[in-house]
Amino acid sequence: MAAAEGLSRGAGWKRHIVKALKQRDRRQKATFQDVIQAYNRLLENTSFLLHLTGKIHTEFTDPQISHASRLPGVALPLPSSPEELQAMKQQYQEQVAELQSTGGELAYKIIELNKSLVAKDDKLEEQEARVSELDEEISQLEASRGCVRGQVERQERENAAVRQGYHVLLRCHQQQEEELRTAVHKGEELLQEMVRKKEQDAMARNQRNERKVHSRLTKEIRKAARKTVNIDMEREDLTAMDPKALSLDIPEPQDSERKINRAFRSASATMLSSSKFVETFKEIFDFRKRRVNSMCSPREDVYPRVPVCIASSIPAKAIFVLEAHDSEVNGVKFSPDSKLVATGGADRVIKLWDVVGGRLQRVQTLDGCGGSITSVEFSPSGNRILAASSDKAAHLWKLDSSKCKDTLTGHGDKVTAAKFKSVVHQAVTGSMDRTVKEWDLHKGACLRSINVPSFCTDVVCSDYYIISGHHDKKIRFWDSRVTRCTEEVPVQGKVTSLSINQEQTQLLSCSRDDTLKVIDLRMNNIRQVFRADGFKCGGDLTRAIFSPDGNYAIAGSADGTLFIWNVTTGQLEKSLQGTHSASVNAVAWSLSGEYVVSIDKKRTVVLWSAF
Structure with a gap:
């Protein structure tokens, strides 16, 4: 047609x-x-x-021609003369x-x-x-x-068939997403129910233990009340007495170092009723009166203090360079004894390196993470590693096992930082879902979730505060004893990292305005600002740190150069360039002060030394 x-x-x-x-x-x-x-x-x-x-x-030349021979009907005028x-x-x-x-x-x-x-x-x-x-x-x-x-008509028919298949797949995808949301919601409910049951079991167990302790204390006090103590006895006599006669078998609190090493000064003490003894000892040894809401109660178990570095050596040259991971390296940390280095990257694994003779030798690989690793952290005891990941969780390993021991789930977006607290079995994580969470590592449960106004890029913990850095150019201080932010320190750029010195008196922040700032934690104000020609912050998670002795600050630039500032003078101490060919993501300084390790976006790990 x-x-x-x-x-x-x-x-x-x-x-x-x-x-x-x-x-x-x-x-x-x-x-x-x-x-x-x-x-x-x-x-x-x-x-x-x-x-x-x-x-x-x-006719004129031959006059003999008759006029009859002329043409009929033609009347020509005849001349009358030759002229x-x-x-x-x-x-x-x-x-x-x-x-x-x-x-x-x-x-x-x-x-x-x-x-x-x-x-x-x-x-x-x-x-x-x-x-x-x-x-x-x-x-x-x-x-x-x-x-x-004809080809267009055939293609339209094929497109219609593909479109119909796409709509069918889209409906299936939406149905599966709905089922996934339902399953996730049920899982969260089951997790909350499990945590609630564990808490109830713990409370019931604590109550039973308290009743047993109370019963034992009552019996011991009644038994002690029936005994008569001679106030004239010498110390040697008291020492020679049966310990069971004087001991009440009462657990001593951890923060108390005083021992009951002398007898009562008055015999009237023996006349006290058992009920008064019970009330007196309950006031002294009632463990329920701890400040459970404080950041670090004196009665809580805390990690032993890490030895303080006397003097850090300024790195001068690269002594070992290797390609450590299959993709970008994001996190690096020295162990407390400075013998191990942990690196984590976008290849979803953490690698442990032994520092031997100025070289890095791989000793272990930790896997089990479902996303890119954004930061790594050794526990103060050095036997565990905590890593933040883009799979919306933080992962915990023990060094004696390469498999992930525990996973801290509950964030709704990429986890950017995970740090151990000074209290044993507790940690803090920060995420891009605008929350900071405190965790009980023993139970694997979230103790508290703090809603923050902006994306959290890094967190650090002192003995009394949690400090978080954010994309809205502010640093916030949180105290577990209150439910709100206690202090805000504004900076001029998006915060990429935080580092606290050993004395917990100064805080180092790195921000996208290409500066490092030293904040006095006693006054909560900015004391120093570090800048340098050529220094440019290479990303939203670029890490800068203090040296172990707190005298220097080090950070990597977008062009691969390391910059070291003197905290005392505020001047640039040294810049190290030529080794990295890409933006430096993070640096780590050994607690011994001898080595520095830097990592970049091209999978390179560099070991620096002053010698």
Whole structure:
């Protein structure tokens, strides 16, 4: 049908061209029709005059010719004298010459017009040939158009089938997402129920233990109340007495170092009733009166203090370079004894390296993480590693096992930082879901979730505060004894990292305005700002740290250069360049002060030393 329509349109166009050519011929012919008729009349008149002149000449030269032989019906004026005849002859000759001249001009015009007509006929033939070629080309294009239209129709049918399949898959995907959300919600409910049951079991166990302790204390106090103590006894006599007679078997609190090493000063003590003894000892040894909401209660178990570095050596040269991971390296940390280095990257594994003779030798690989690792941290005891990951969780390993021991889930987005607290079995994580969470590592449960106004990029923990850095260019201080932020310190750029010195008196922040700032934690104000020509923060999670002795601050730049500032003078101490070829993501300084390790976006790990 489409081909027939195309052919009819092509034929109509041809007829239009032929019609236009015929109209042009008619117009040109009508233009010269009068000239042709006038020329024909002129030829007839010329022939007639030639004939008449010859005849008149014959008659005048031969008078014998009778008038009867003249043309009938032609009345010619007869000259009366030879002079008139001569004048008439001259007049006719002039007319004949004029007619001949006019006829010649007309003949020339006719020749020119014939030439133009021939040229136009040739042009018309060329146009007709061109029309034929165009007709053939139109036919070919129509055929090609039909093929293309068929392909388009087939493609549309295929697209419709693919679209229908896509809608079916989309509905299945939406249904599966709904099922996943339902399963996740049920899992969270089950997890909360499990945690609640564990808490209830712990409370019940604590109550049973308290009842047992209370019962044992009551018996021991009653037993002790029935004994009589001689106030005149010497210390040696008391020491020689049966310990069971004097001991009440009462657990001593951890923060108390005093021992009951002397007898009562008054015999009236033996007259106290057992109920009064119970109340007195309950006030002294009631463990329920701890400040469970404080950051680090004096009665809680805390990690032993890490030895303080006396002096850090400023790194001067790269002594070992290797390609440590399969992709970008994001986190690095020295162990407390400075013998191990942990690195973690986008390849989802943590690698442990032994520092031996100025080289890094891999000793262990920790896997089990479901996303890119953003930071790594050794516990203060050095036997565990905590890593933050982009799979919305933090992961905990023991060094004696390469498998993940525990996973801290509950964040809704990428976890950017995970740090151990000074209290044993507790940790803190920060995430891009705008929350900071405190965790009980023994139970694997979240103790508290803090909603923050902006993305959290890093966290550090002191004995009394949790400090978090954010994308809204602010550093916030949180105290577990209250439910709100206790202090905010604004900076001029998005915070990328935080580092606290050993004395917990200064805080180092790195931000996207290409500066490092030292904050006095006693006054909560900015004390120093470090800048340098060529230093540029390479990413939103670029890490800068204090040296172990707190005298220096080190950070990596986007061009691969390491910059070291003197905290005391505020001046740039040294810059190390030429080893890294990509942006430096993080640095770590050994607690011994001897080595520095830096990592970059091109999987390179560099060990630096002063010697």
